[in-house]
Amino acid sequence: MTERASNSLAAKREGERQMLREFAQLDQSDPRRAALRDTIVTSHLPLVVAMANRFRDRGEPLDDLIQVGTVGLINAVDRFDPSRGLEFSTFATPTILGEIKRHFRDRGWAIRVPRRLQEMRIQVNIATEALTTELGRSPTVREIAKQTGLSEDDILDTLESAQAYSTLSLDAESGSDDDGPSLINSLGTEEIEYENIELRQTIGPLLEALDPRERRIVQMRFYDNMSQSQIAKAVGLSQMHVSRLLAKALESMRQGLDQP
Amino acid sequence: MSATPLIELHVPVEPESVSIVRTSVASLAARYDFTLDRLEDLRLATNEACALLIGLTGTAGATLTAVVESPAQGSLRVDLRRDGSSANLPSGDHFAWTVLEALVDQVTVTDEAGSVHVILTASGGLEI
Numbered sequence: 001m002t003e004r005a006s007n008s009l010a011a012k013r014e015g016e017r018q019m020l021r022e023f024a025q026l027d028q029s030d031p032r033r034a035a036l037r038d039t040i041v042t043s044h045l046p047l048v049v050a051m052a053n054r055f056r057d058r059g060e061p062l063d064d065l066i067q068v069g070t071v072g073l074i075n076a077v078d079r080f081d082p083s084r085g086l087e088f089s090t091f092a093t094p095t096i097l098g099e100i101k102r103h104f105r106d107r108g109w110a111i112r113v114p115r116r117l118q119e120m121r122i123q124v125n126i127a128t129e130a131l132t133t134e135l136g137r138s139p140t141v142r143e144i145a146k147q148t149g150l151s152e153d154d155i156l157d158t159l160e161s162a163q164a165y166s167t168l169s170l171d172a173e174s175g176s177d178d179d180g181p182s183l184i185n186s187l188g189t190e191e192i193e194y195e196n197i198e199l200r201q202t203i204g205p206l207l208e209a210l211d212p213r214e215r216r217i218v219q220m221r222f223y224d225n226m227s228q229s230q231i232a233k234a235v236g237l238s239q240m241h242v243s244r245l246l247a248k249a250l251e252s253m254r255q256g257l258d259q260p
Numbered sequence: 261m262s263a264t265p266l267i268e269l270h271v272p273v274e275p276e277s278v279s280i281v282r283t284s285v286a287s288l289a290a291r292y293d294f295t296l297d298r299l300e301d302l303r304l305a306t307n308e309a310c311a312l313l314i315g316l317t318g319t320a321g322a323t324l325t326a327v328v329e330s331p332a333q334g335s336l337r338v339d340l341r342r343d344g345s346s347a348n349l350p351s352g353d354h355f356a357w358t359v360l361e362a363l364v365d366q367v368t369v370t371d372e373a374g375s376v377h378v379i380l381t382a383s384g385g386l387e388i
Contacts, residue, residue: 128296138297138385141290156287159300160279206355222362227297243300250304250359254311 016043021082040077041070047089048073051096055104065100072099120158123148125238128229138229138239162240206253214249221246263329263337273322273342278310281326285338288328292336294384302336302382305363309340309378312356316344316376335365335383346376 019040026033052065076092127147131139141159145152207215213235220226220234228246232239266288271277286303294302306326313324327339346369350356360367366381 138295140293140295140384140386141299142293144296152290153287156283156290159296159303160283160286222358225362228300229297239296239300243304247304247307250308253355254308 016040016088017082019043020077020080020088023077024080024082037074037077041074044073044077044088044092045070047092048096051093052100055100060104065103068099068103069096072096075099117158117161120148120150120154121162121240123150124155124158125240128239132229132239138227159240159243162244210249210252214245214252217242217245218249218253263331265327265329266336267326267328269326270323271326273314273324275311275314277324278307278314281310281324281340282306285326285328285336289336289382289384292330292334292384293386294336294382295386298382298385301363302338302380305360305367305380305382306338306340308356308359308363309338309367309380312349313340313342313344313376313378316342316348331381332383334386335381338380338382339377340379341372341375341377343374344376345374346371349376349378 019036023033023036023040026036048066048069052062052069055065056062072095073092076088076095079095080088080091082088124144127144128139131143131147135143139147141152141155144150144155148155150158207218210218217231217235220231221228226234228242229239231237232242235242237245267284269281269284271280282303285306286299289299289302310324310326322343324340324342327341329337329339331337349369357367360378360380364380364382366379368377368379368381370377370379
Protein backbone atom coordinates (compact mmCIF):
# COMPACT_ATOMS: atom_id res chain seq x y z
CA MET A 1 0.00 0.00 0.00
CA THR A 2 1.31 3.44 -0.83
CA GLU A 3 1.72 6.00 1.86
CA ARG A 4 -0.92 8.10 0.29
CA ALA A 5 -3.47 5.29 0.19
CA SER A 6 -2.75 4.40 3.75
CA ASN A 7 -3.14 8.04 4.74
CA SER A 8 -6.46 8.28 3.00
CA LEU A 9 -7.61 5.09 4.69
CA ALA A 10 -6.61 6.45 8.05
CA ALA A 11 -8.44 9.65 7.22
CA LYS A 12 -11.51 7.68 6.30
CA ARG A 13 -11.39 5.76 9.57
CA GLU A 14 -11.01 8.97 11.50
CA GLY A 15 -13.95 10.46 9.62
CA GLU A 16 -16.06 7.45 10.57
CA ARG A 17 -15.07 7.76 14.21
CA GLN A 18 -15.94 11.44 14.10
CA MET A 19 -19.38 10.66 12.68
CA LEU A 20 -20.03 8.04 15.34
CA ARG A 21 -19.06 10.45 18.12
CA GLU A 22 -21.27 13.13 16.67
CA PHE A 23 -24.14 10.70 16.25
CA ALA A 24 -23.90 9.52 19.83
CA GLN A 25 -24.09 13.09 21.08
CA LEU A 26 -27.06 14.16 19.00
CA ASP A 27 -30.39 14.33 20.73
CA GLN A 28 -32.98 11.69 19.70
CA SER A 29 -35.17 14.40 18.21
CA ASP A 30 -32.40 16.14 16.28
CA PRO A 31 -33.32 16.27 12.58
CA ARG A 32 -29.69 15.69 11.54
CA ARG A 33 -29.72 12.32 13.26
CA ALA A 34 -31.49 10.33 10.58
CA ALA A 35 -29.20 11.51 7.79
CA LEU A 36 -26.08 10.89 9.83
CA ARG A 37 -27.32 7.44 10.78
CA ASP A 38 -27.84 6.61 7.10
CA THR A 39 -24.35 7.75 6.26
CA ILE A 40 -22.79 5.68 9.04
CA VAL A 41 -24.78 2.58 8.13
CA THR A 42 -23.92 2.91 4.46
CA SER A 43 -20.24 3.33 5.13
CA HIS A 44 -20.19 0.13 7.19
CA LEU A 45 -22.19 -2.01 4.76
CA PRO A 46 -19.07 -3.77 3.46
CA LEU A 47 -18.70 -5.26 6.94
CA VAL A 48 -22.17 -6.79 6.65
CA VAL A 49 -21.51 -8.09 3.15
CA ALA A 50 -18.29 -9.74 4.29
CA MET A 51 -20.06 -11.47 7.15
CA ALA A 52 -23.07 -12.50 5.09
CA ASN A 53 -20.64 -14.08 2.67
CA ARG A 54 -19.42 -16.38 5.39
CA PHE A 55 -22.90 -17.90 5.51
CA ARG A 56 -23.54 -18.20 1.82
CA ASP A 57 -24.14 -21.62 0.30
CA ARG A 58 -26.25 -22.57 3.26
CA GLY A 59 -29.48 -22.38 1.39
CA GLU A 60 -30.39 -18.79 2.17
CA PRO A 61 -30.14 -16.12 -0.51
CA LEU A 62 -27.19 -13.82 0.08
CA ASP A 63 -29.48 -10.79 -0.27
CA ASP A 64 -31.58 -11.95 2.65
CA LEU A 65 -28.50 -12.44 4.78
CA ILE A 66 -27.24 -8.98 3.92
CA GLN A 67 -30.63 -7.59 4.78
CA VAL A 68 -30.82 -9.15 8.24
CA GLY A 69 -27.15 -8.37 8.81
CA THR A 70 -27.93 -4.73 8.05
CA VAL A 71 -30.60 -4.78 10.73
CA GLY A 72 -27.85 -5.90 13.11
CA LEU A 73 -25.64 -3.10 11.87
CA ILE A 74 -28.36 -0.49 12.44
CA ASN A 75 -28.91 -1.78 15.97
CA ALA A 76 -25.19 -1.59 16.58
CA VAL A 77 -25.04 2.01 15.33
CA ASP A 78 -27.90 2.96 17.66
CA ARG A 79 -26.35 1.30 20.68
CA PHE A 80 -22.71 2.19 20.12
CA ASP A 81 -21.09 4.23 22.84
CA PRO A 82 -17.82 5.79 21.57
CA SER A 83 -16.81 6.83 25.07
CA ARG A 84 -16.05 3.21 25.93
CA GLY A 85 -13.12 3.27 23.55
CA LEU A 86 -14.09 0.23 21.52
CA GLU A 87 -13.67 0.23 17.75
CA PHE A 88 -17.08 0.29 16.11
CA SER A 89 -16.34 -2.76 13.93
CA THR A 90 -15.40 -4.75 17.03
CA PHE A 91 -18.63 -3.72 18.65
CA ALA A 92 -20.82 -4.31 15.62
CA THR A 93 -19.49 -7.71 14.55
CA PRO A 94 -21.27 -9.85 17.18
CA THR A 95 -24.52 -7.96 16.64
CA ILE A 96 -24.43 -8.48 12.89
CA LEU A 97 -23.45 -12.13 13.24
CA GLY A 98 -26.15 -12.56 15.84
CA GLU A 99 -28.84 -11.31 13.46
CA ILE A 100 -27.65 -13.58 10.66
CA LYS A 101 -27.58 -16.63 12.90
CA ARG A 102 -30.94 -15.76 14.37
CA HIS A 103 -32.31 -15.57 10.87
CA PHE A 104 -31.39 -19.22 10.32
CA ARG A 105 -32.65 -20.27 13.72
CA ASP A 106 -35.97 -18.44 13.61
CA ARG A 107 -36.89 -20.25 10.50
CA GLY A 108 -35.93 -23.55 11.97
CA TRP A 109 -35.46 -24.56 8.38
CA ALA A 110 -32.32 -25.57 6.65
CA ILE A 111 -33.83 -24.21 3.47
CA ARG A 112 -35.86 -21.14 2.78
CA VAL A 113 -39.56 -21.79 3.09
CA PRO A 114 -42.32 -19.31 2.25
CA ARG A 115 -44.25 -17.89 5.17
CA ARG A 116 -47.48 -19.57 4.08
CA LEU A 117 -45.82 -22.97 4.36
CA GLN A 118 -44.47 -22.11 7.77
CA GLU A 119 -47.95 -21.18 8.94
CA MET A 120 -49.40 -24.35 7.50
CA ARG A 121 -46.71 -26.32 9.23
CA ILE A 122 -47.91 -25.04 12.58
CA GLN A 123 -51.50 -26.01 11.76
CA VAL A 124 -50.46 -29.43 10.55
CA ASN A 125 -48.35 -30.01 13.65
CA ILE A 126 -51.19 -29.12 15.98
CA ALA A 127 -53.67 -31.27 14.09
CA THR A 128 -51.26 -34.20 13.92
CA GLU A 129 -50.72 -34.12 17.63
CA ALA A 130 -54.42 -33.85 18.42
CA LEU A 131 -55.39 -36.61 16.01
CA THR A 132 -52.64 -38.94 17.22
CA THR A 133 -54.04 -38.66 20.73
CA GLU A 134 -57.63 -38.95 19.57
CA LEU A 135 -57.14 -41.91 17.24
CA GLY A 136 -54.42 -43.67 19.15
CA ARG A 137 -52.39 -43.89 15.95
CA SER A 138 -50.68 -41.67 13.44
CA PRO A 139 -53.30 -39.87 11.29
CA THR A 140 -53.59 -39.98 7.50
CA VAL A 141 -53.18 -36.93 5.30
CA ARG A 142 -56.90 -37.06 4.56
CA GLU A 143 -57.68 -36.89 8.27
CA ILE A 144 -55.32 -33.97 8.76
CA ALA A 145 -56.93 -32.20 5.79
CA LYS A 146 -60.35 -32.63 7.33
CA GLN A 147 -59.17 -31.35 10.70
CA THR A 148 -57.31 -28.30 9.39
CA GLY A 149 -59.41 -27.41 6.36
CA LEU A 150 -56.23 -27.42 4.27
CA SER A 151 -56.04 -29.33 1.00
CA GLU A 152 -54.18 -32.63 0.86
CA ASP A 153 -51.70 -31.07 -1.55
CA ASP A 154 -50.98 -28.29 0.92
CA ILE A 155 -50.32 -30.83 3.63
CA LEU A 156 -48.00 -32.81 1.39
CA ASP A 157 -46.14 -29.62 0.52
CA THR A 158 -45.82 -28.87 4.20
CA LEU A 159 -44.46 -32.31 4.96
CA GLU A 160 -41.98 -32.18 2.12
CA SER A 161 -40.84 -28.71 3.10
CA ALA A 162 -40.23 -29.90 6.63
CA GLN A 163 -37.48 -32.12 5.30
CA ALA A 164 -33.86 -31.22 5.19
CA TYR A 165 -32.84 -33.40 2.30
CA SER A 166 -29.60 -32.52 0.60
CA THR A 167 -29.12 -29.29 2.43
CA LEU A 168 -26.15 -28.43 4.53
CA SER A 169 -26.66 -28.47 8.22
CA LEU A 170 -26.15 -25.22 10.03
CA ASP A 171 -23.70 -24.77 12.84
CA ALA A 172 -24.38 -27.98 14.70
CA GLU A 173 -23.62 -26.15 17.90
CA SER A 174 -26.28 -23.50 17.63
CA GLY A 175 -28.71 -25.86 15.97
CA SER A 176 -28.84 -28.34 18.75
CA ASP A 177 -29.52 -26.04 21.62
CA ASP A 178 -31.81 -23.57 20.00
CA ASP A 179 -34.17 -25.45 17.85
CA GLY A 180 -36.81 -27.13 19.88
CA PRO A 181 -36.67 -28.65 23.31
CA SER A 182 -33.30 -30.13 24.00
CA LEU A 183 -34.75 -32.80 26.20
CA ILE A 184 -33.10 -35.38 24.08
CA ASN A 185 -29.72 -34.01 24.99
CA SER A 186 -30.49 -34.46 28.63
CA LEU A 187 -31.83 -37.97 28.39
CA GLY A 188 -28.46 -39.38 29.17
CA THR A 189 -26.37 -41.23 26.68
CA GLU A 190 -26.99 -44.86 26.23
CA GLU A 191 -24.43 -47.14 24.75
CA ILE A 192 -25.75 -48.29 21.45
CA GLU A 193 -25.84 -52.06 21.22
CA TYR A 194 -25.36 -53.23 17.69
CA GLU A 195 -26.69 -56.53 16.68
CA ASN A 196 -23.59 -57.50 14.84
CA ILE A 197 -20.03 -56.50 14.75
CA GLU A 198 -19.83 -55.69 11.09
CA LEU A 199 -22.54 -53.13 11.51
CA ARG A 200 -20.75 -51.64 14.45
CA GLN A 201 -17.64 -51.23 12.39
CA THR A 202 -19.33 -49.42 9.52
CA ILE A 203 -21.90 -47.51 11.47
CA GLY A 204 -20.18 -46.72 14.72
CA PRO A 205 -18.03 -43.86 13.44
CA LEU A 206 -20.90 -42.46 11.37
CA LEU A 207 -23.21 -42.43 14.35
CA GLU A 208 -20.52 -40.84 16.44
CA ALA A 209 -20.29 -38.04 13.92
CA LEU A 210 -23.96 -37.13 14.40
CA ASP A 211 -24.99 -34.68 17.03
CA PRO A 212 -26.36 -36.35 20.16
CA ARG A 213 -29.97 -35.62 19.37
CA GLU A 214 -29.79 -36.99 15.83
CA ARG A 215 -27.92 -40.03 17.10
CA ARG A 216 -30.58 -40.71 19.67
CA ILE A 217 -33.37 -40.41 17.11
CA VAL A 218 -31.58 -42.68 14.63
CA GLN A 219 -31.11 -45.20 17.40
CA MET A 220 -34.77 -45.05 18.41
CA ARG A 221 -35.99 -45.44 14.87
CA PHE A 222 -33.61 -48.09 13.56
CA TYR A 223 -32.53 -50.00 16.62
CA ASP A 224 -35.45 -49.67 19.00
CA ASN A 225 -37.86 -49.75 16.06
CA MET A 226 -39.99 -46.92 17.40
CA SER A 227 -42.30 -45.07 15.00
CA GLN A 228 -41.75 -41.41 14.25
CA SER A 229 -44.73 -40.41 16.36
CA GLN A 230 -43.53 -42.51 19.28
CA ILE A 231 -40.14 -40.84 19.04
CA ALA A 232 -41.80 -37.44 18.81
CA LYS A 233 -43.65 -38.14 22.02
CA ALA A 234 -40.59 -39.49 23.77
CA VAL A 235 -38.35 -36.57 22.96
CA GLY A 236 -40.90 -33.77 23.03
CA LEU A 237 -40.63 -32.72 19.40
CA SER A 238 -43.24 -32.66 16.67
CA GLN A 239 -43.43 -35.68 14.41
CA MET A 240 -42.47 -33.45 11.50
CA HIS A 241 -39.40 -32.31 13.34
CA VAL A 242 -38.39 -35.90 14.04
CA SER A 243 -38.88 -36.67 10.37
CA ARG A 244 -36.66 -33.76 9.42
CA LEU A 245 -33.91 -34.76 11.84
CA LEU A 246 -34.02 -38.37 10.61
CA ALA A 247 -33.71 -37.29 7.00
CA LYS A 248 -30.85 -35.00 7.91
CA ALA A 249 -29.06 -37.69 9.89
CA LEU A 250 -29.38 -40.24 7.10
CA GLU A 251 -28.16 -37.70 4.61
CA SER A 252 -25.04 -36.94 6.59
CA MET A 253 -24.42 -40.62 7.32
CA ARG A 254 -24.77 -41.41 3.64
CA GLN A 255 -22.24 -38.73 2.81
CA GLY A 256 -19.96 -40.25 5.42
CA LEU A 257 -20.31 -43.68 3.84
CA ASP A 258 -19.45 -42.33 0.42
CA GLN A 259 -16.09 -41.15 1.65
CA PRO A 260 -13.40 -43.68 0.88
CA MET B 261 -56.72 -55.97 -6.71
CA SER B 262 -54.96 -55.40 -9.98
CA ALA B 263 -51.39 -54.23 -10.00
CA THR B 264 -51.65 -51.78 -12.87
CA PRO B 265 -49.01 -49.10 -12.43
CA LEU B 266 -50.38 -46.08 -10.66
CA ILE B 267 -47.48 -44.01 -11.82
CA GLU B 268 -44.43 -44.62 -13.91
CA LEU B 269 -41.67 -42.06 -13.86
CA HIS B 270 -38.55 -41.83 -15.97
CA VAL B 271 -36.04 -39.36 -14.64
CA PRO B 272 -32.35 -38.72 -15.31
CA VAL B 273 -29.93 -40.45 -12.97
CA GLU B 274 -28.90 -37.38 -11.03
CA PRO B 275 -29.40 -36.17 -7.47
CA GLU B 276 -31.97 -33.57 -8.52
CA SER B 277 -34.31 -36.36 -9.62
CA VAL B 278 -34.66 -37.81 -6.16
CA SER B 279 -37.11 -35.19 -4.97
CA ILE B 280 -39.41 -35.82 -7.94
CA VAL B 281 -39.64 -39.52 -7.19
CA ARG B 282 -39.84 -39.02 -3.43
CA THR B 283 -42.60 -36.41 -3.69
CA SER B 284 -44.63 -38.45 -6.17
CA VAL B 285 -44.46 -41.54 -3.98
CA ALA B 286 -45.45 -39.55 -0.89
CA SER B 287 -48.36 -38.04 -2.77
CA LEU B 288 -49.60 -41.49 -3.81
CA ALA B 289 -49.18 -42.78 -0.28
CA ALA B 290 -51.42 -39.96 0.92
CA ARG B 291 -54.06 -40.90 -1.63
CA TYR B 292 -53.81 -44.47 -0.39
CA ASP B 293 -54.49 -43.34 3.15
CA PHE B 294 -51.10 -44.09 4.58
CA THR B 295 -50.73 -42.84 8.13
CA LEU B 296 -48.23 -40.05 8.54
CA ASP B 297 -45.73 -42.42 10.16
CA ARG B 298 -45.88 -44.87 7.28
CA LEU B 299 -45.94 -42.13 4.70
CA GLU B 300 -42.83 -40.48 6.09
CA ASP B 301 -41.10 -43.85 6.35
CA LEU B 302 -41.88 -44.67 2.74
CA ARG B 303 -40.73 -41.22 1.70
CA LEU B 304 -37.43 -41.67 3.51
CA ALA B 305 -37.01 -45.18 2.12
CA THR B 306 -37.65 -43.96 -1.42
CA ASN B 307 -35.08 -41.26 -0.88
CA GLU B 308 -32.49 -43.75 0.36
CA ALA B 309 -33.19 -46.27 -2.38
CA CYS B 310 -32.93 -43.61 -5.09
CA ALA B 311 -29.68 -42.41 -3.55
CA LEU B 312 -28.33 -45.97 -3.67
CA LEU B 313 -29.23 -46.39 -7.32
CA ILE B 314 -27.97 -42.98 -8.32
CA GLY B 315 -24.71 -43.64 -6.51
CA LEU B 316 -24.21 -46.78 -8.57
CA THR B 317 -21.37 -46.49 -11.01
CA GLY B 318 -22.81 -47.09 -14.43
CA THR B 319 -23.55 -45.70 -17.81
CA ALA B 320 -23.60 -41.96 -18.00
CA GLY B 321 -26.88 -40.38 -19.00
CA ALA B 322 -28.83 -43.33 -17.67
CA THR B 323 -32.47 -43.20 -16.66
CA LEU B 324 -33.96 -43.99 -13.29
CA THR B 325 -37.40 -45.51 -13.57
CA ALA B 326 -39.92 -45.64 -10.78
CA VAL B 327 -43.06 -47.74 -11.10
CA VAL B 328 -45.55 -47.62 -8.28
CA GLU B 329 -48.33 -50.15 -7.98
CA SER B 330 -50.80 -51.13 -5.32
CA PRO B 331 -50.49 -54.90 -4.93
CA ALA B 332 -53.14 -55.02 -2.25
CA GLN B 333 -55.54 -52.64 -0.63
CA GLY B 334 -53.73 -50.14 1.54
CA SER B 335 -50.26 -51.04 0.36
CA LEU B 336 -47.85 -49.74 -2.24
CA ARG B 337 -45.00 -51.32 -4.14
CA VAL B 338 -42.31 -48.96 -5.37
CA ASP B 339 -40.09 -50.51 -8.03
CA LEU B 340 -37.00 -48.40 -8.70
CA ARG B 341 -34.65 -49.45 -11.44
CA ARG B 342 -31.78 -48.30 -13.57
CA ASP B 343 -29.15 -49.80 -15.88
CA GLY B 344 -26.48 -51.62 -13.95
CA SER B 345 -25.94 -54.59 -11.73
CA SER B 346 -26.75 -55.29 -8.11
CA ALA B 347 -23.14 -56.46 -7.76
CA ASN B 348 -22.22 -52.78 -7.64
CA LEU B 349 -24.63 -51.97 -4.86
CA PRO B 350 -23.39 -51.92 -1.27
CA SER B 351 -23.24 -55.36 0.31
CA GLY B 352 -26.05 -56.78 2.40
CA ASP B 353 -24.71 -55.68 5.75
CA HIS B 354 -24.41 -52.07 4.64
CA PHE B 355 -26.23 -49.57 6.81
CA ALA B 356 -28.43 -48.52 3.89
CA TRP B 357 -30.16 -51.91 3.94
CA THR B 358 -30.71 -51.77 7.67
CA VAL B 359 -32.36 -48.42 7.16
CA LEU B 360 -34.52 -49.58 4.28
CA GLU B 361 -35.62 -52.72 6.06
CA ALA B 362 -36.61 -50.76 9.12
CA LEU B 363 -38.62 -48.29 7.07
CA VAL B 364 -40.70 -50.56 4.85
CA ASP B 365 -42.23 -54.03 5.09
CA GLN B 366 -40.08 -55.57 2.41
CA VAL B 367 -36.99 -54.69 0.40
CA THR B 368 -36.11 -56.75 -2.66
CA VAL B 369 -33.14 -56.35 -4.94
CA THR B 370 -33.18 -58.08 -8.31
CA ASP B 371 -31.31 -58.02 -11.59
CA GLU B 372 -33.31 -58.17 -14.76
CA ALA B 373 -32.14 -57.65 -18.34
CA GLY B 374 -29.21 -55.44 -17.46
CA SER B 375 -31.20 -53.42 -14.94
CA VAL B 376 -30.98 -53.47 -11.20
CA HIS B 377 -34.22 -53.10 -9.25
CA VAL B 378 -34.74 -52.03 -5.67
CA ILE B 379 -38.32 -52.82 -4.76
CA LEU B 380 -39.96 -51.42 -1.65
CA THR B 381 -43.26 -52.73 -0.38
CA ALA B 382 -45.04 -50.81 2.34
CA SER B 383 -48.43 -50.91 3.95
CA GLY B 384 -50.30 -47.84 5.01
CA GLY B 385 -50.80 -48.67 8.67
CA LEU B 386 -54.59 -48.52 8.72
CA GLU B 387 -56.58 -51.59 9.66
CA ILE B 388 -58.56 -52.72 6.67
